[in-house]
Amino acid sequence: MSRLSQAKLNTADHISVSVIQSQAHTSQVPQLIPANPSAGGGKALPPSKMKKPSADKDSDEYRQRRERNNLAVKKSRMRSKQKAMDTQQRVNELKEENERLEAKIKLLSKELSVLKDLFLEHAHNLADNVQPPTENVSESDNKLT
Amino acid sequence: MSRLSQAKLNTADHISVSVIQSQAHTSQVPQLIPANPSAGGGKALPPSKMKKPSADKDSDEYRQRRERNNLAVKKSRMRSKQKAMDTQQRVNELKEENERLEAKIKLLSKELSVLKDLFLEHAHNLADNVQPPTENVSESDNKLT
DNA sequence: GTTAATTGCGCAATGT
DNA sequence: TACATTGCGCAATTAA
Secondary structure (H helix, E strand, C coil): CCCHHHHHHHHHHCCCEECCCCCCCCCCCCEECCCCCCCCCCCCCCCCCCCCCCCCCCCHHHHHHHHHHHHHHHHHHHHHHHHHHHHHHHHHHHHHHHHHHHHHHHHHHHHHHHHHHHHHHHHHHHHHHCCCCCCCCCHHHCCCC | CCCHHHHHHHHHHCCCEECCCCCCCCCCCCEECCCCCCCCCCCCCCCCCCCCCCCCCCCHHHHHHHHHHHHHHHHHHHHHHHHHHHHHHHHHHHHHHHHHHHHHHHHHHHHHHHHHHHHHHHHHHHHHHCCCCCCCCCHHHCCCC
């Protein structure tokens, strides 16, 4: 279990915040947007327990960690996408392989069918001819067309 | 092409910003964090073109749009994940199917092999016996083992 | 033109 | 402690 805080917050409590990257456009100051404009009464969050009102986010170390995590995230997502593509590729390959195999089965079945027919034919011939253990094989045996 | 602004900004220009959800923990004020502390000189972004310094983000309509988009995003991501799972499932199914087909091929091949052997046997027998239209068939003819 | 769907990205919590 | 994953929201873009 996890993400409860966020989900609760943004979805339920409506306490989302947003910031912008500036430069390319808007360029404004980060703004806290209480999606709950109605909350005129109580302060949603007790400003207590703020160890570093100033530092913390400004911390050099914090930024480093963030940056590294961002890289890790990007990496992870790339892998994820690559994996998905590979899986899709695998599906295509397996499909082809399948068709190949089915074709082979079809061919083998056909061959078998032919051979079996030939066998039946011979069996009939034998049934007619193999009678005379002493002197068989005569023109009359010929039942084939 | 797209996302250039963001990529440029955060990655290259280092003008990232961050905000928090508050409540469950930190609960601080949104803070702009110029990853580029060295930029003491020029104002990165001309504060011009701010139509609504106050409203905009507070806009009721804005929140509605955001909320709708958030839902859409969630939906889209769910679908994406589901699709990935389905694809993986498909791979498994195809693999099984493949094995099934290969087994069948093996079986058919075996059958064919047997029948062919029988045929050869018969052929030899015939070669030995069906000869005497006149009387050539002699033991000496037997080249078989 | 509006809305929904996608997509890249950063943050934070959590997993390893 | 570092890196990897994952859920989430934002904004830009694209597709309906």
